[in-house]
Amino acid sequence: MAARLQQNSDPAWRDGPAVRIASPAGKWILLTTVLGSSMAMLDSTVVNVALPRIGRDLGASLANLQWTLNAYLLSLAGLILLGGALGDRFGRRRIFVLGVVWFASASLLCGLAPNSGLLIAARALQGIGGALLTPGSLAIIQASFHPEDRARAVGLWSGFGGVGAAAGPFLGGWLVDGPGWRWIFLLNVPVALVCVPVALRHVPETADGRAHRGFDFLGAALGALSLALVTFALIQASSSMTAAISAAVAGIAVGITFVMVERRGADPMMPMDIFSSRQFTAINLVTICVYAGFSGYFFLTAIQLQVVAGYSALGAGTALLPATILLLLFSARSGELAQHIGPRIPLTIGPLLCAGGTLLILRVGPDASYVADVLPALLVLGAGMVTLVAPLTATVLASVDNSRAGLASGINNAAARAAGLIAIAALPLLAGMGPESYLSPEAFNAAFHRAMPWCAGIMVAGAVLAFVTVRRPMPDCVRPDCRRHGNIAAPPLEAQPPRSRSVRAS
Known part of the structure; x- marks a missing residue:
């Protein structure tokens, strides 16, 4: 409410961001962006300590454990640039909230997964949510705060996020030894239930005023596919060299195609x-x-x-x-x-x-x-x-x-x-x-x-x-x-x- 009132009454909103970090609106914005980004940061570190228990409980091979980490990294690395562009075009708050909801829903699937295959698929979905919310959380701060407060706000965002990332292995170990490894994923659901209402109520919507010609969905798909094929080749090499070589060759070919598309595209995700x-x-x-x-x-x-x-x-x-x-x-x-x-x-x-x-x-x-x-x-x-x-x-x-x-x-x-x-x-x-x-x-x-x-x-x-x-x-x-x-x-x-x-x- 404070953000909306300030937006409607303060002329600075028409010329640029005006939220001050000490204001109630500024504190709410920091809270929701830190909560959202911390979910993604935690999942980059918290899963490592749970892998042996996950493997024993689900009867997973070492390759399954590798994919439990890599499925998340694959979709996150392949789509994080596209996620930032979508926020600029359609609204940073909208894409951030979508990312939080997506991430929490995928986390719920991870927590309920009955076997390693479904867990890996859910982790890939988690990475998509992370690619939407991670750049969006920082873009909200940059777009919302007064220029004099922006550096401090970003510093606080990064600092609190760092605390969350540092606590990840400890928190993961405590959950694995206590209620069980599934709670390292299920814990994201109540965090999202706090984050989303705060964002909808207190975070102003902002978007880039420049015209956009389009989105590089082809580039994002090619980049992610190339990484997936190379990763599959490396993991599969110990059990099937023929499949590994085929995947590696295909991955390199797709990677070359990705570079050509990015070089010639009208609005590339990664301008060469x-x-x-x-x-x-x-x-x-x-x-x-x-x-x-x-x-x-x-x-x-x-x-x-x-x-x-x-x-x-x-x-x-x-x-x-x-x-x-x-x-x-x-x-x-x-x-x-x-x-x-x-x-x-x-x-x-x-x-x-x-x-x-x-x-x-x-x-x-x-x-x-x-x-x-x-x-x-x-x-x-x-x-x-x-x-x-x-x-x-x-x-x-x-x-x-x-x-x-x-x-x-x-x-x-x-x-x-x-x-x-x-x-x-x-x-x-x-x-x-x-x-x-x-x-x-x-x-x-x-x-x-x-x-x-x-x-x-x-x-x-x-x-x-x-x-x-x-x-x-x-x-x-x-x-x-x-x-x-x-x-x-x-x-x-x-x-x-x-x-x-x-x-x-x-």
């Missing part, structure tokens, strides 16, 4: 000319390397702690907290340091520290000591993440024109999620994990020791790439509102800079 910036291309390659390493590390370590070291799900989730807590607490200081010395050194040292933490986790085996074996690895990894995440985000945004910041951030976020998708599919193959490896402590421990060097190696590759290619951005390109970040699955999103926009009555 943005990659004419060498800095932008290089920093996305660094992103792919480090986030592939992160995803593989947390996917396998959560299982190693439970299957081999004998931790409960809660114990494993709690054990993983230090890295994300360090990231959440110290990213802002890391961003300030990078502003003074440039991103090249942090983006070189950060991945090397992460690689060191990845190798240290190899000390975890049967009867591992948390203080002596687990904690040092998490602290070193966390220090590396602190060092690199904020400079990486700032460098992405500095490498393109300010008017394309939202597009650049979206591509970088999607690249990180696609890297995680491929890593989770490829690592078991590279490490020689069989379909039932996670049920045997000896077999999984041996495969884990083969997989972690691969994660470390890809992080070292990212460090070398950063040292060779990354250069200092212009001093005014660092955005302080993107530094507070605690999501290990992907870099923070940045909405499109405010432009002329229409604001519609609720």
Whole structure:
């Protein structure tokens, strides 16, 4: 109601956003956007610790567990750019609410799934909802708040979201050991029941006032299909090489078609000319390397702690907290340091520290000591993440024109999620994990020791790439509102800079 009254009475609504962060309307907007985005952030981290229990309860193979993670990442990475464009055209609140309802409905299906096949399908639907609500939540803040309050509002949104992401493994472990793994999905339903009414009542509807020629549904479909085929090839390779090769060839062909469509399309989802910036291309390659390493590390370590070291799900989730807590607490200081010395050194040292933490986790085996074996690895990894995440985000945004910041951030976020998708599919193959490896402590421990060097190696590759290619951005390109970040699955999103926009009555 406050938002509607302000919208109707304040002339500033006709010229731009006018909600102040201290007003009741501002607090309601922050509440609903944080609740919505936190659902998607939590589901990027909370499921890892539940995988062994899900596998045992549903009689799932290792491939099924990979798809439980990858089905979500696949639809999210493939559609997140399209989700932002739909919000700009049809109304950010409308698409955000649709995403929340969709996500909660898919979560309910996940919680009720009687077998792994239906769970995987429901996780793919969850990713679609995440692709609608995640960019929409940030775009609402950018479009709604007064310019003087916008950076602080985005910082609070990112900070609270980071707290949610950091709490994900702990919350997941507590639910798995308590009411059961199904509640990691069912918990999204009551959150949505709070989020949707608040959004409908208190969030003003905004849309981009520019004319739109259309939506790149073909590009989105081709991108998602290419990722799906390559992922299928990697997961299937251990059981059927013929099917894997066929899928890989088809995936590459579809990927080439995707690039051609994006290059020639009238209104492409991913304009290829943005990659004419060498800095932008290089920093996305660094992103792919480090986030592939992160995803593989947390996917396998959560299982190693439970299957081999004998931790409960809660114990494993709690054990993983230090890295994300360090990231959440110290990213802002890391961003300030990078502003003074440039991103090249942090983006070189950060991945090397992460690689060191990845190798240290190899000390975890049967009867591992948390203080002596687990904690040092998490602290070193966390220090590396602190060092690199904020400079990486700032460098992405500095490498393109300010008017394309939202597009650049979206591509970088999607690249990180696609890297995680491929890593989770490829690592078991590279490490020689069989379909039932996670049920045997000896077999999984041996495969884990083969997989972690691969994660470390890809992080070292990212460090070398950063040292060779990354250069200092212009001093005014660092955005302080993107530094507070605690999501290990992907870099923070940045909405499109405010432009002329229409604001519609609720």
